[in-house]
Amino acid sequence: MVSIGFEEKYAIRSLTRHGLDKGDRILLLTGPLVERTIKTLNFIKDFVTKYFSSEVSLRICEIPVHEFSMALSVVKKAIADDVKGAREVIVNLSGGMKVVAFATLMAIAQLKPSNVLIEVELEDSSTVVQIPTLLLNPPSIEGAKLEVLRKLIERGGEVSVRELAKSLGKDASTIRRYLIELRKLRLVTIKRNRPLTVEALALANALV
Numbered sequence: 001m002v003s004i005g006f007e008e009k010y011a012i013r014s015l016t017r018h019g020l021d022k023g024d025r026i027l028l029l030t031g032p033l034v035e036r037t038i039k040t041l042n043f044i045k046d047f048v049t050k051y052f053s054s055e056v057s058l059r060i061c062e063i064p065v066h067e068f069s070m071a072l073s074v075v076k077k078a079i080a081d082d083v084k085g086a087r088e089v090i091v092n093l094s095g096g097m098k099v100v101a102f103a104t105l106m107a108i109a110q111l112k113p114s115n116v117l118i119e120v121e122l123e124d125s126s127t128v129v130q131i132p133t134l135l136l137n138p139p140s141i142e143g144a145k146l147e148v149l150r151k152l153i154e155r156g157g158e159v160s161v162r163e164l165a166k167s168l169g170k171d172a173s174t175i176r177r178y179l180i181e182l183r184k185l186r187l188v189t190i191k192r193n194r195p196l197t198v199e200a201l202a203l204a205n206a207l208v
Contacts, residue, residue: 003096004030008043010094010121022055027082031065031097065099076107083113094121109136132203139185148178150208152200161196
């Protein structure tokens, strides 16, 4: 799934980076089909046909960008149709109109498809930034769990369960239970088992 504007480079780099297999589907999301956009789309179609054969399907979805509610509705339907049965969904939002990118992000947040990777290539092409889907539908972290997460971030680096229990004035078994839940949310990682030592992941900073 790729947002497309007047340049094909972001789409080509994404397709080359991830590769394509027999049966894969490509959905190109674009604004109004003007001459420069059509030229870009034709280039991508020729590239896919030449290097990945006709065993890969390619579909173009034109988005009505001047009315956001309609744009979101069209993108949601296109995505819902395209992700059925997909083991993995890769979304590249590096090119095209901002409205298309915003509608795509919001559609993914509402549809909540599994196994989604969202990426954006920086304008200078130096880095591909991944957008964690967890941030589109952030979990509710409250009370003692939030305390534990804040303490981990505050301490920085690796912290043992014993240290956490002491600093928060709680039983170590209670801290372990909270850490198991936070680990399932991919907010903390276990660094050592003996003694049990954990560290907050970068994603945690965005949720506290």
